Amino acid sequence: MKAVILVGGEGTRLRPLTCNVPKAMVPILNRPFLEYMAGYLKEHGVEDIILATGSLPDPIQSYFGDGTKFGIRMTYLVEESPLGTAGAVKNAEAFLDESFFVFNGDVLTEIDLTAMMRRHQEIGPKVSIALTPVDNPTIYGVVETDAEGKVKRFMEKPSRDEVTSNLINAGIYILEPEVLEHVPVATPFMFEHHLFPRLLEMGEVILSYPSDAYWIDTGTPEKYLEAHHDLLWGWGDRGIRLGRGSKIHSTARIEGPALIGEECVIAEDAQVKGPTVLGPRCEVAKGAVVEGSVLWHDSKVGEGAILRNCIAGSYSCVQHGSPVLDGCVLGDNVTVGRGNRLAKGARVWPESHPKPNITSF
Numbered sequence: 001m002k003a004v005i006l007v008g009g010e011g012t013r014l015r016p017l018t019c020n021v022p023k024a025m026v027p028i029l030n031r032p033f034l035e036y037m038a039g040y041l042k043e044h045g046v047e048d049i050i051l052a053t054g055s056l057p058d059p060i061q062s063y064f065g066d067g068t069k070f071g072i073r074m075t076y077l078v079e080e081s082p083l084g085t086a087g088a089v090k091n092a093e094a095f096l097d098e099s100f101f102v103f104n105g106d107v108l109t110e111i112d113l114t115a116m117m118r119r120h121q122e123i124g125p126k127v128s129i130a131l132t133p134v135d136n137p138t139i140y141g142v143v144e145t146d147a148e149g150k151v152k153r154f155m156e157k158p159s160r161d162e163v164t165s166n167l168i169n170a171g172i173y174i175l176e177p178e179v180l181e182h183v184p185v186a187t188p189f190m191f192e193h194h195l196f197p198r199l200l201e202m203g204e205v206i207l208s209y210p211s212d213a214y215w216i217d218t219g220t221p222e223k224y225l226e227a228h229h230d231l232l233w234g235w236g237d238r239g240i241r242l243g244r245g246s247k248i249h250s251t252a253r254i255e256g257p258a259l260i261g262e263e264c265v266i267a268e269d270a271q272v273k274g275p276t277v278l279g280p281r282c283e284v285a286k287g288a289v290v291e292g293s294v295l296w297h298d299s300k301v302g303e304g305a306i307l308r309n310c311i312a313g314s315y316s317c318v319q320h321g322s323p324v325l326d327g328c329v330l331g332d333n334v335t336v337g338r339g340n341r342l343a344k345g346a347r348v349w350p351e352s353h354p355k356p357n358i359t360s361f
């Protein structure tokens with residue numbers, strides 16, 4: 001079985017974390033997101049992954065190679081300019097000869113793909129689309145279905161009055177290869193805006209697969225942190241997993257659930273409170289507190305500093321006297337100097353990638 005994973009987006013909502021790292025390689029519990037996805041797909045019988053990449057494809061290829069090390073075959077397709085979600089799959093057409101999965105490359109989920117494929121094959125639509133319930137559908141693309149689960153229409157960010165369903169597109173599809181005949185070659189084309197409405201107009205069946213299974217789009221810092229909290233609490237034992245070579249001072253206090261990568265140093269009187277992840281070689285200096293946060297590799301929290309419910313990119317540093325609280329996001333190599341107070345939810349860009357002048361996020 002084959003799956004196309006769409007990893008060609010720019011990951012703008014997750015910036016500054018995605019300034020240097022493609023979204024698919026952003027670590028989840030200290031492993032690239034895509035590694036989780038490959039494991040999940042493998043469990044459901046996928047043997048071939050086709051990665052539709054765009055910007056920054058090299059880090060993915062140098063980590064996964066041909067996939068052998070991960071027990072799955074990986075093929076890479078690069079787009080010279082973004083083709084959109086459906087255009088990117090059209091670009092993979094030569095590799096696709098039977099029902100196949102398509103995934104958005106930022107969805108962490110336990111949706112039962114085996115059952116979804118079984119239903120697709122029993123009923124035989126041209127497209128199946130997984131749906132997931134959300135509390136506030138007005139900020140998503142809502143999918144309206146009939147009593148038999150056939151899709152009636154797609155509504156992008158409906159107003160409160162228009163909302164007729166709390167089910168949104170989960171970014172997981174099964175497609176029959178022939179639907180790609182309706183996608184133009186080398187032209188930006190989207191599933192929800194172009195291909196699916198076109199198929200509905202033509203009278204083709206798009207079957208929904210609603211599921212209550214765990215699902216989260218990790219594409220924003222808030223959701224990325226939430227996914228970590230969910231995964232860590234999911235351990236159920238408030239455990240502390242300690243990487244090889246890490247040193248914890250006898251007076252330091254660690255409360256799980258916490259994942260501490262290899263060769264970290266937690267100094268005297270420092271505190272690490274779960275749910276927290278420290279990447280490899282992080283340092284929590286004397287008396288510093290890290291709580292509810294995710295730190296990427298080689299980050300440092302200076303003496304007496306506080307980092308709470310935040311994300312810190314690799315080689316970032318928080319110095320003493322500069323508490324970093326509530327949803328702040330530090331890009332790679334960012335240092336928050338003494339006396340710098342960051343506003344709640346502030347995002348600090350690395351100097352090599354100054355913040356673009358875009359107000360939409």
Ligand code: GTP
Pocket residue numbers: 006007008009010011012013014023052053054079081082083084085088103104105106219
């Ligand atoms: P934002 O810029 O934050 O919206 O992120 P994004 O574009 O990476 O994600 P979005 O949720 O908009 O897209 C859904 C999925 O489709 C993501 O996994 C993207 O990587 C992927 N994607 C979006 N546009 C393209 C494209 O033009 N080509 C390819 N290959 N993938 C795409």
